[in-house]
Amino acid sequence: MTARLVLEQVPMPGPDGEVSAAAFSPDGGLLATGGEDGVVRLWDAAGSRQIRSLEVGDEDDVRVLAVAFGGGLRTVLAAGTDDGRVVTWSPGDGERLSVFATGERYVRSIAVHPHGGLLAAGVGDTVRLWDPATGRPVRDLTGHTGQVHGVAFNAGGDLLASAGMDGIRLWNPSTGELIRTFTGHPASLTTVAFDPAGDRLAGTGATAGVVRIWHARTGREMAVVDWRGATPKTVAFSPDGRVLALGSPSRSLRLCDTTTGAELCSLTGRRMGVVSAAFFSPDGTEVLTVAGRARHRLPPGSFDRSFGRWRIREIDVEPSGVVAVPADDRRVLRHPSHVHSMAFSPDGGRLVTNDGTVRVWRLDGDGDAAGVGNANVVADVVWSPDGAVFAFTRGLTTVVLVDPETGREVRNWDCGMIGVSSLAFSADGGKLAAALGDHSIVIWDPSTGRTLQRLTGPRSTTSAGRSAMTFSPDGTRLAKGAEDGTYAVHLWHLGTGRLRQLHGHTDYVVAVAFDPSGARLASGGLDRSVVLWDAATGDELGELTGHTGALRAVAFSPDGTRLATADSAGTVDLRDPVTGSPTHRLTHDGGPVTSIAFSPDGAGLATAGSDTTVRLWTLPA
Incomplete structure (x- = not known):
């Protein structure tokens, strides 16, 4: 733009x-x-x-x-x-x-x-x-x-x-x-x-x-x-x-x-x-x-x-052929501080957000929110696939599971002083992964609290900060942006513990997402590009450009027909996941976009920004 x-x-x-x-x-x-x-x-x-x-x-x-x-x-x-x-x-x-x-x-x-x-x-x-x-x-x-x-x-x-x-x-x-x-x-x-x-x-x-x-x-x-x-x-x-x-x-x-x-x-x-x-x-x-x-x-x-x-006074000029999606000011969730992460409940009726306080918003009414605890603002908040609990990091060191109905803490894990930067549930809800400050990843059984697996990658004294992490839909692989200065995507096969490094970015990778089939992986970097990968072979399928700011988030729609990419300039592009071409553009005015999430039915998109708001968009058919 x-x-x-x-x-x-x-x-x-x-x-x-x-x-x-x-x-x-x-x-x-x-x-x-x-x-x-x-x-x-x-x-x-x-x-x-x-x-x-x-x-x-x-x-x-x-x-x-x-x-x-x-x-x-x-x-x-x-x-x-x-x-x-x-x-x-x-x-x-x-x-x-x-x-x-x-x-x-x-x-x-x-x-x-x-x-x-x-x-x-x-x-x-x-x-x-x-x-x-x-x-x-x-x-x-x-x-x-x-x-x-x-x-x-x-x-x-x-x-x-x-x-x-x-x-x-x-x-x-x-x-x-x-x-x-x-x-x-x-x-x-x-x-x-x-x-x-x-x-x-x-x-x-x-x-x-x-x-x-x-x-x-x-x-x-x-x-x-x-x-x-x-x-x-x-x-x-x-x-x-x-x-x-x-x-x-x-x-x-x-x-x-x-x-x-x-x-x-x-x-x-x-x-x-x-x-x-x-x-x-x-x-x-x-x-x-x-x-x-x-x-x-x-x-x-x-x-x-x-x-x-x-x-x-600013006049924005949209790229030719890209349709701007109008904002609806009635669908704005205002927070007292920057919103760093969020997630829809599986039924789409609630949204949990993290701006230093974890808040649960009911979307079927007046958008009232209930605060359920203080969180590490640089870490994720994630909902379990069955909707029974959501997870976040309290302070810098403790991962907690909370019952969204009562706000009661169900379970917690103390990770020590090394800190936690990212969290992810597997699609079946049987695994919860936490990326730790020592560049390792621990995977727990959220129902029992038992440690299932530990993954380690190359270590480094440099880091781009929080990098998103995600399981493949079948739960056999885990992807995360590398923090070792190689600008790679780390892709683990959980059955063998083997690490594959995918190289294609020229700056740190901060966002990753599998498509619903698990066949493709999208990664977004501070180099302002999105790269599509063959998740099975690790081959690069293509690079998507056009953003004017560093990439912050990527997400596939639940049916896999759209890929959303968001940057630090406040721009969210909806793309054809096959060709990579943008079809629609959303502008989150007021600051960098920090997180995006499709609603479970794919008809809506939530964008969180450093302007202290979450905006709920109704997407064109």
Whole structure:
């Protein structure tokens, strides 16, 4: 899909004066602005009505330099000041939670963990972590040789990036382990940002003149944006991951394609001011900028405040011959956080989703949901074929079976500290497979809890994160994307335990699906391609292209007449599984598609996105 973008200025009746920092709450309901007067103000999402004001201290000359939201079920708002303090509040009632001194003069960059428990800030040449609720120090991440200018958590919270005078470093925030250092920039880095899916990392430097985008987990450089002028001071991904907003001291704002680096549109001139921060609204329809004030009087309608709002107008052009499937806004299941996985019940009457809380939705009524437990948001939730139980991973280590009628836990398996990334039931319900963090797979009998089999493949220190896993319809084979850096599909014959590696992708494989006959296997990769395989011989049958974002999910319809493929650009294509040609296109507005599922009767499709929604589509006959 191609797009043409235009930016239009939107009147701002609310935030005025010297705004030095701003951020949206995770659910998009609140806008926080930090001021030169040392006050953090909370506004409604439109920025037209002030809800409350929060003072960072009693001093008159303190300034707010940074604000950030995070915290999962209990949202936390944090602010950094020019006297070296970090202050946290509960934005719901305005209660101050903690105040802690960093020992430095300025706190210009802070980040709150998306699920709570950690707050990160650049303090001199150190990344310092605290408990945002209590102010208790957790750990210091050391290794930078100069000032740390920027910090950012990814959406899953398992990665923390820091930008400093010596480049970007990637950390495990839970352990403090340094994962890698990103190279390629000839100058110090001043800002860093993850895309909404947490797969890509963008950074820019003080004098580098370019913005680089890397694959966060592998360190592979994916794109370079040549600024052709003053180096950007700020960088931000759009909610769907397709567009990058870049703000510069040269009074300009640019939107660029994150894949090609091509400029989509730009605004320059006095009305922009000296752009120090830019970020997208949660729905991706607007860009908000924080900028230095114009120092002289300007004509009416020109830039006259330090906070600007710009509406994005986008025109999508569908490929010739592909029919767009219209969305039905009445069939949207809204969640408080990103939805990472979901599954229909076998009778099609319910849908179970995982956004950090496992929820069971009844689809034959008003779409009410019942929460049945907290889950590892990066792992699958799967329904048994008979509908009697569904499985998910509680925390990082425990796989549980739950009765959907009562919410009662039926059985659990403790997998230790190695973690669980993917789950899959066999078609007869007699096997439950779990992919573990040590790159092995354990298969249990879900009725007895007995371990039936363990599978091991090549090990590696690199990984693309969660890769889907699936049994063949007859239960004799198991397929999963490799995590050993070979970009292969791993296909096990369960009778012999023999592993076959299918090579055809040029980046990590994150999605796999057998057709209903078991004769063919589809795999989707971060290389934006779908490959079809002969499941018996392992021969490649063909490559399907056309997606503009990394593949996220693939699924065959129950009757095998359709293949659905979904990507990080929010596009879902319905294809002829024989020819591979797309026949219909669905657009999940607002972010990358993270999961798809056909209804058991094949008449509907559910798409889950990082925009916190699940959309239920009625498919054309």
